[in-house]
Amino acid sequence: MKSLQISTFGKPAAVVELVERDAPRPEAGQVLVAMEAAPINPSDLLLMRGRYGHRPRLPAELGTEGIGRIIDVGAAVAPTRVGERVLIVPTLRHGTWQDQVAVEADDALPVDPDADALQMAMLGINPMTADLLLRSFVDLPPGAWVAQTGGSSAVGSYVVALARQAGLRSLSLVRRPEAVPALLAAGADAVVVTGPQFADDVADALGDDRISLLIDGVAGDAVTDFVPWLAQGSTLVSYGGMSGGPVAMSPADLIFRDIRVRGFWQMHWLERTPREEVAAAYARLGALVGDGVLKAPVTATYTLDQCQAALAHAAETGRAGKVLFAW
Amino acid sequence: MKSLQISTFGKPAAVVELVERDAPRPEAGQVLVAMEAAPINPSDLLLMRGRYGHRPRLPAELGTEGIGRIIDVGAAVAPTRVGERVLIVPTLRHGTWQDQVAVEADDALPVDPDADALQMAMLGINPMTADLLLRSFVDLPPGAWVAQTGGSSAVGSYVVALARQAGLRSLSLVRRPEAVPALLAAGADAVVVTGPQFADDVADALGDDRISLLIDGVAGDAVTDFVPWLAQGSTLVSYGGMSGGPVAMSPADLIFRDIRVRGFWQMHWLERTPREEVAAAYARLGALVGDGVLKAPVTATYTLDQCQAALAHAAETGRAGKVLFAW
Structure with a gap:
């Protein structure tokens, strides 16, 4: 399967690497998610340049948020979750710019299976940021x-x-x-x-x-x-x-x-907030995305193979909307 | 009696005016205080330049804090307060750079009659500012x-x-x-x-x-x-x-x-804090000033007649201590 990573910090379109690797297997307590859509956020570009609040060890998988479908589960996870459409909580622990990703079961929150994939893929970071900025x-x-x-x-x-x-x-x-x-x-x-x-x-x-x-x-x-x-x-x-x-x-x-x-940094909120409260907050905002109350303009989607073009596009100022990877 | 005032904003030593006026008479609920010592603070200089958070109507009496002795009381104030040494709470409602000032009885808080006059005169603003900065x-x-x-x-x-x-x-x-x-x-x-x-x-x-x-x-x-x-x-x-x-x-x-x-602005604290709490805070810090635990270096004292020299001295950078008016 395909995965995007960096081995050095620098200009995103220059340092991004498309690598082929074996699909991960879900460990105990994990689910395996086949990605459906994953946005490119300003924070991803900062992270690739080494200027973000989180500076990963290299080489590092990329992508912070997105949605997909559970295609396998590890031990101690209900097999009935297979087929569920989920949001991957943006904890910075898993790269979402890859075909499949294994994540802890409670980092995969169920979302509306019928909602627009691109809008729902953006739920993890920006709507929650806006919501917390307004009420915290x-x-x-x-x-x-x-x-x-x-x-x-x-x-x-x-x-x-x-x-x-x-x-x-x-x-x-x-x-x-x-x-x-x-x-x-x-x-x-x-x-x-x-x-x-x-x-x-x-x-x-x-x-x-x-x-x-x-x-x-x-x-x-x-x-x-x-x-x-x-x-x-x-x-x-x-x-x-x-x-x-x-x-x-x-x-x-x-x-x-x-x-x-x-x-305000969403990571601080995720670190100090009980996971049930996080899940409830995403459920509330997810319903607003599902209803179309919350939406952000989308400029273009790319495949992982088009990563250089995608990252160059996302780095342009004056874009009229978001750039995402879609599968 | 002598009183310092401004009729225009500008450089403190240039705009200060020494005026002769009748001593005030304490109204109902007021006490009349004969001043003993009153500091010149950076905030007084800012106020005279018209650059402070409070911009008084002109002409304006000057001086924000100080100590003195009660020499008369108005109706509804216990005559036993005559003779008491008091701190004038720095509310910006009364000028302390004058021989006598009439203030509301609860803006005159009793202080140690034997403590060093200059140190006690500085209690109103700077020690309280330091204390609130540390604990608020x-x-x-x-x-x-x-x-x-x-x-x-x-x-x-x-x-x-x-x-x-x-x-x-x-x-x-x-x-x-x-x-x-x-x-x-x-x-x-x-x-x-x-x-x-x-x-x-x-x-x-x-x-x-x-x-x-x-x-x-x-x-x-x-x-x-x-x-x-x-x-x-x-x-x-x-x-x-x-x-x-x-x-x-x-x-x-x-x-x-x-x-x-x-x-931090002490005026905001004074506005929103019950007066008993303000009095208790001053009593606590006043005891520390009386004990010599709290003290600030003093560079010079002046009389009201020497107001130009006093204000010029207070405006010097690199002074080794405070400048005060003393009676």
Whole structure:
């Protein structure tokens, strides 16, 4: 079977290796999953460059999330699970960019067998990130404003949909005006575009209100521009740094306005959360993906053989949607 | 009687005005305090420049904290309070840089009548700031490392003494090597000096340990230099920005290392804390000042007539101690 790996860190399309190996056999407590679809996330590209919070020993299998079907089980796992469609929990312990993968039975969570494969394959990371960003850091009253940078990212579209579901108002910052209609269609209360008219557009959107939670995947100037619009005691949560800049705050904003700065990494949540609670959270969001309430645009799918093209495509800025491997 | 005020914002020594006015009469519920000593804090200088979190209407009386003796009481206040030595709670509602001031009876907290006047006059802001910085943001286990920038400030010396009292270890950053001995004498576990040897000196001090709480009054490069030494999940609390720089953090440090950034302003604590709790906290710290456990170096005292010289002195960088008005 085919498997993608790296033996050195570097530019993803340059360091990715397609290798042939024997299919794994499920050990006791494991299930064997034949992959159906697996996304390429920004975090995968960072990991391949050696710049992620997790730096695997090399050679390392690749791919963090995805869905597939159980085709075999090891000892101590009910044989009735064979045939189940499952989400592989993104623990960074198993590479999902391979034809088959053996995982612990409780890292394989059942999902809707009839839902769209590509949308369901993206459930593991981005919708959960959006959900946890919205509910883990501050208690937001109905109607509170949530703002986000990087609004046209996959996380961005989930944040808009989940904010709407929760009775919150969302304001998204995007770089490309072409990204505005899709976010408005997804239920955004306001979408503003980077540029000199930023402050006027934010003022129009907020009126006398201010932002209670700023979700930031960009850092740098995007954060600086938003700071004047943050409410007293509000929180900024960083989940990415696409601009390469820092998250910078003046001491006066921290001290007198009580602005709070935090970071979010899904791995920390997975490490400290009981597995039943994780499974329940995925079941809840999985139902929203199954219903089409949660969805992210898809730009292209590739096979493992096309890995160089797939990774080059995923690394392009200004893509209109996600790139996935599909079987 | 004499009173200091401003009618415009600007350079403290230039905008300060010495005015003669009638002594106030205590209204119902008030006490009249004849001032004994009142410090000049960095926050007073910021307020005079119009750059503080509180921007008073002009003309504005000056001075935020100090001690004095009750010389008269208004209706509904026990006449037995006359003669009491009191701390004026730093609520920003009364100017303490005047011969006499009328304040609400519960803004005048009794303090040790025999303690050193200058040390007791500084109790209101800096020791309480140090105490709240140490205990309001993280639960620190015994032996945990607390680091601070601006170690030679008044807050810095209180942080060292209170950390020692609480069984914590402290690492202070100072700019001047001359400041090292006093902090070591006050109980600092380590003192490092700004410069190229910073990283080596911090490594020597910490060994395999890392910093659980960083107390920052400087911002800018001082924060950047400390970030690699912060423990996973640690907190940075900003209470000042003497360098003029921002508090900047990389998204990777926020996300993967879960560094948390907060600000502290004593006014927020005073606003949300029941007055009995405030009084109890001052009684506890006042006893430590009375015992000499808590003390800050004093450089000079001035009379109100010498206000220009006093404010110019207080604005000098590299002072070896505090500047106060004394009567």
